Amino acid sequence: MNTIPPAAARLIALSICVLAGCSKHLEAPEPVRAVKTMVVQAASTSGRYEYAGEIRSRVESRLSFRVGGKMIERPANLGDTVKAGQVLARLDPKDLLLGQEVAVAAVASAEVNLRQSDADFKRYKDLRDQGFIGNAELERRETTLKVAQAQFTQARAQSGVQGNQATYASLVADVAGVVTAVEVEPGMVVAAGTPVLRLAHDGPRDVVFSVPEDRVAMVKALAAKPDAFKVRLWGSDAKPLPASIREISAAADPVTRTFLVKADIGKATLDGTRLGQTATVLMTLPQVSGVTKLPLSALREEQGRST
Numbered sequence: 001m002n003t004i005p006p007a008a009a010r011l012i013a014l015s016i017c018v019l020a021g022c023s024k025h026l027e028a029p030e031p032v033r034a035v036k037t038m039v040v041q042a043a044s045t046s047g048r049y050e051y052a053g054e055i056r057s058r059v060e061s062r063l064s065f066r067v068g069g070k071m072i073e074r075p076a077n078l079g080d081t082v083k084a085g086q087v088l089a090r091l092d093p094k095d096l097l098l099g100q101e102v103a104v105a106a107v108a109s110a111e112v113n114l115r116q117s118d119a120d121f122k123r124y125k126d127l128r129d130q131g132f133i134g135n136a137e138l139e140r141r142e143t144t145l146k147v148a149q150a151q152f153t154q155a156r157a158q159s160g161v162q163g164n165q166a167t168y169a170s171l172v173a174d175v176a177g178v179v180t181a182v183e184v185e186p187g188m189v190v191a192a193g194t195p196v197l198r199l200a201h202d203g204p205r206d207v208v209f210s211v212p213e214d215r216v217a218m219v220k221a222l223a224a225k226p227d228a229f230k231v232r233l234w235g236s237d238a239k240p241l242p243a244s245i246r247e248i249s250a251a252a253d254p255v256t257r258t259f260l261v262k263a264d265i266g267k268a269t270l271d272g273t274r275l276g277q278t279a280t281v282l283m284t285l286p287q288v289s290g291v292t293k294l295p296l297s298a299l300r301e302e303q304g305r306s307t
Contacts, residue, residue, distance in 0.1 A: 040292055047285040053209030053231070053263070055277040057200035060180065065091060066168040068191045071184055076197060078182050082173045089184070089196055093169040100166045103159035110148070110155035117141075117148035176202045178275045200275050207231050207243060207265055209281045210258035219261060220248060222283060231265055234278040241265050243281070 065071075069091035076088040124141045127133045181198035184190055211219055222228040223245035230240035242265075249260040263281060265273070 038295070040294065049215070049283040049285070051209040051211060051281045051283070053207040053279045053281045055233075055265075055273050055275055055279055056206055056208050056262075057177065057202070057275055058204040058206050058264075059201040061174075061199050061201065062183075062195040063088065063171060063173070063197045063199055064193050064195050065089075065171055065190060066192055067091070067096065067165050068189070068194075069093075069095065069169065070189045071186050071196070074182070074184075074186050074196075076173075076179050076182075078179055080179045081177075081202075082179060082199070083176050084173055086173045087170050088173055088179075088199075089171040091169040091190075093166060096162075096166040096169050100159070100162040103155070103162035106155040107152070107159045110152040114145075114148040114152045117145040121145045171196060173199060175199075178202065180275070202275075205265060205273055205275070206246060206262040207279050207281055208260060208262050210253070210256065210260055212258055213252060216248065216259050218285075219245065219283070222286075223248075225286075228284055229263055230282045230284075231263065232280045232282060233273065234280065240282060 071089055072092050073090040074088070076082055076086070082088065121138075121141045121144070124133060124138050128135065128138045177199045179197055180200045182196075183198070184194065184196045190196065227242065229243045229245065231243045232240045243263040245261060246264040247262040252259055
């Protein structure tokens with residue numbers, strides 16, 4: 001058996017290393033990638049704008065006391081649902097009750113004066129019939145009786161007014177609704193007519209949203225078309241509700257410079273909507289022909305221009 005000398009073996013190993021270092025590394029070829037293509041052509045299409053809105057009551061009242069005084073209690077708080085006839089706030093009724101007592105006393109005094117004048121008139125009439133006094137004296141007694149009757153009527157009416165004012169110490173809800181704002185706290189002295197609470201009536205409701213100035217003309221144009229506006233309630237899986245534009249603000253908001261729009265969603269949705277609930281107003285644009293639609297991935301921006 002022939003053996004390779006050690007020196008020759010080292011030379012062969014060195015040659016193999018040199019050849020391995022000089023050979024080129026071949027990279028794996030890139031896989032063939034599929035290209036998605038589409039036929040571009042003109043067609044008819046329509047767009048849609050979406051605006052965030054809020055469910056509000058169509059009627060919202062600022063409730064106030066008919067008389068002035070110090071508010072001592074406010075059972076209703078912000079966000080409470082109240083019923084018709086429920087007491088919302090109370091004033092200190094002491095002065096009003098004292099005024100009512102004065103009025104009742106005035107009625108009693110006027111009634112006594114009326115009875116006395118009536119009795120005097122009857123006596124003087126008998127004296128005139130017997131010839132002891134003349135007609136002039138009887139006429140003076142008759143005038144006194146009429147004045148007493150007028151004073152009694154006035155005192156009774158004033159007593160009724162004072163009685164009503166005593167009941168005005170309690171602020172009562174006229175209709176059912178939700179308290180949306182509180183403007184006076186217990187302990188404050190309020191004048192008659194000062195707003196205390198704001199009550200949203202539980203009745204027909206609107207979706208209120210704002211649009212920029214350049215879209216107002218479009219909203220007015222679409223308001224006359226059926227099914228142009230729909231409302232989708234947040235947190236609900238129900239289908240969008242049909243809506244119709246009821247009111248568009250005549251002036252822009254001084255801060256946001258947007259125009260307030262109110263859309264009517266009808267009375268049939270009272271049970272499915274909550275006051276203050278967020279909604280999305282969908283405004284469908286009319287069909288436009290001759291429009292070419294491209295996927296967004298086919299566009300790129302180069303030197304400030306889209307290509």
